[in-house]
Amino acid sequence: MKWFRKPSSAPLWQDEFPVFTADERYVNRRQFTKFLTLTSFAMLAGNLWILARSLFHRSPSYPRQPIAAADEVAVGGVKVFAYPTAEDPCLLVRTGSDSYVAYSQKCTHLSCAVYYAKEENRLECPCHQGFFSIADGSVLQGPPQRALPRVALEMKGGQLLAVRMEGEGA
Amino acid sequence: MNTNPPQNRGLTAIDGAMALIVLLLIVQIWLLSATLESYLAGHREAAVPGAIISGILFAACLGLYLFVDRIDSEVRKG
Ligand code: FES
Numbered sequence: 001m002k003w004f005r006k007p008s009s010a011p012l013w014q015d016e017f018p019v020f021t022a023d024e025r026y027v028n029r030r031q032f033t034k035f036l037t038l039t040s041f042a043m044l045a046g047n048l049w050i051l052a053r054s055l056f057h058r059s060p061s062y063p064r065q066p067i068a069a070a071d072e073v074a075v076g077g078v079k080v081f082a083y084p085t086a087e088d089p090c091l092l093v094r095t096g097s098d099s100y101v102a103y104s105q106k107c108t109h110l111s112c113a114v115y116y117a118k119e120e121n122r123l124e125c126p127c128h129q130g131f132f133s134i135a136d137g138s139v140l141q142g143p144p145q146r147a148l149p150r151v152a153l154e155m156k157g158g159q160l161l162a163v164r165m166e167g168e169g170a
Numbered sequence: 171m172n173t174n175p176p177q178n179r180g181l182t183a184i185d186g187a188m189a190l191i192v193l194l195l196i197v198q199i200w201l202l203s204a205t206l207e208s209y210l211a212g213h214r215e216a217a218v219p220g221a222i223i224s225g226i227l228f229a230a231c232l233g234l235y236l237f238v239d240r241i242d243s244e245v246r247k248g
Contacts, residue, residue, distance in 0.1 A: 005236075005243035018246070026242045029184045033238045036191045040231040043198040047217075047224035050205050054214035108210075146211040167212050 060084075062164040067092060067102070070158045078116045080105065083151055083162045090151050091116060091123070092160070095134060100160060102151035103137050104168075109144040123148065137167070180241040187234045194234075198227045 018027050067081045079092040081102075089105040093116050103123065105113050112127035122140060123132040130142030137148035149168040154161045205220035 005240045015243075023246050025181065026184070026246055029181075029188060030238055030242045033184075033188055033191060033235050036188070036195060037228075037231045037235040040191070040195055040198055040228045043195070043202050044221075044224045044228040046202045047205055047221040050209050051217045051221040054209060054217040057214060145207045 062162075064154075065162045066159045067153075067162050068160045070155065070160065073100075076118050081162070084165060089113065090162070092151075092153075093123075093134060095121075100153055101134060102153055102162065103132070103148040104151070104165070107144060108139075108146040108148060109142070114148065180245045183241055184238050187238050191231050191234050194227050194231050198224055201227070 016027065018024055062084050065083055067083065068079050073079050073092060073094045075094050075097055077094050081090055081092060082088055083090045083102075090102055091105050091114065092100060092102045094100050103114075107114050107125040107127065107130055109125065109128060109130050112125050114123045114125045114130075114132065116122075116134070117124045120131075122134050123137070125131070125142065125144070128143050130144040131140040132138065132144070132148050133140055137150050139145070139147060147167055150166045151162045152164045152166055154163050201220055201224055205216050205224075208216040
């Protein structure tokens with residue numbers, strides 16, 4: 001069985017605008033199928049774009065940035081800072097006397113700002129009730145599919161430094 | 171004896187092919203969103219299999235389109 005149509009000598013308009021009403025069902029179906037196939041091509045283009053981005057990806061270099069003095073934040077307290085650029089809000093949470101964690105404040109669902117819910121000891125997004133673990137930023141509940149990007153911290157001379165982002169793809 | 175009137179010939183095959191394309195498209199849309207999510211989460215290893223499978227699904231859709239196109243031209247030209 002051949003898959004390709006035979007080359008036709010009829011003008012194109014005859015193919016696209018049938019004379020008989022019965023033929024219209026075929027033309028409509030063929031055109032709709034063409035539309036679906038083009039949509040499928042758009043999906044492929046999206047996948048190829050992701051492939052190209054990941055093949056030519058170079059790991060970004062992050063600045064070492066002081067974000068707080070060691071005792072500036074009380075246990076259970078929070079400080080908002082921007083890292084790695086001024087447009088990237090992040091949250092620093094002091095979870096114990098010697099332990100700190102920091103995450104991007106942008107929810108991985110639709111970028112609402114997450115906050116620290118002290119009673120539940122988790123990060124919460126008020127937009128669609130997305131909850132994240134304070135231990136590693138993983139999703140506990142709600143529509144987000146990805147963990148919150150984490151800010152790696154270092155303590156140096158009584159200063160907390162942000163040194164890089166972890167778990168961030170783009 | 172074939173009781174299907176000539177002007178309906180091939181319609182079932184075309185409808186079947188269309189239903190299959192829709193199914194393939196649903197899988198492809200899911201694949202794109204899953205690959206994107208994993209790329210954004212920093213897992214770049216999903217990009218290659220995602221692109222290959224998406225290419226296979228597109229090739230299947232294109233094959234089905236050519237099939238529909240052929241039936242259409244055959245039936246309408248008698
Ligand atoms: S934007 Fe955070 S859950 Fe939707």
